[in-house]
Amino acid sequence: TYNPIKQEVITQKKHSVRDNDIEKIRFVFIDIDPKRKEGSATDSEKKKAENVMEQVEHYLKEKRIESFVKVDSGNGYHIFLPINEQPNNHETILTIQNFLQLLHRRFGVEDEVDIDTSVYNPSRLCK
Numbered sequence: 001t002y003n004p005i006k007q008e009v010i011t012q013k014k015h016s017v018r019d020n021d022i023e024k025i026r027f028v029f030i031d032i033d034p035k036r037k038e039g040s041a042t043d044s045e046k047k048k049a050e051n052v053m054e055q056v057e058h059y060l061k062e063k064r065i066e067s068f069v070k071v072d073s074g075n076g077y078h079i080f081l082p083i084n085e086q087p088n089n090h091e092t093i094l095t096i097q098n099f100l101q102l103l104h105r106r107f108g109v110e111d112e113v114d115i116d117t118s119v120y121n122p123s124r125l126c127k
Helices: 007-012 043-062 088-109
Strands: 024-034 069-072 077-087 113-114
Touching: 007 069, 024 043, 024 088, 043 088, 043 113, 069 088, 088 113
Parallel strands: none
Antiparallel strands: 024 077, 024 113, 069 077
């Protein structure tokens, strides 16, 4: 996970990391992928995802959000958006969920590119 884990969980190592094991929220994870039936994305599908990623990047910069990390995920793109450290609570999670839904509605391309709205949970793993 890209958010810090509570120290007591790290020392116990009794289970995989759960949402309530996360100490603070430091990043918002944005996952942009072409919609495809199966297998790897074609060059054309990946280019469509790249175009959406660039639109999201432009939107963030318009909002004066300049510091983020873009990553090629293989089939699409990830954006890691550092935020001022927030508590791991319902309000923070709901805010992130609403933000992802806004991006999905504004920039997702029906039947072509998806901005995943399910990646709001604090213990989210990504690869």
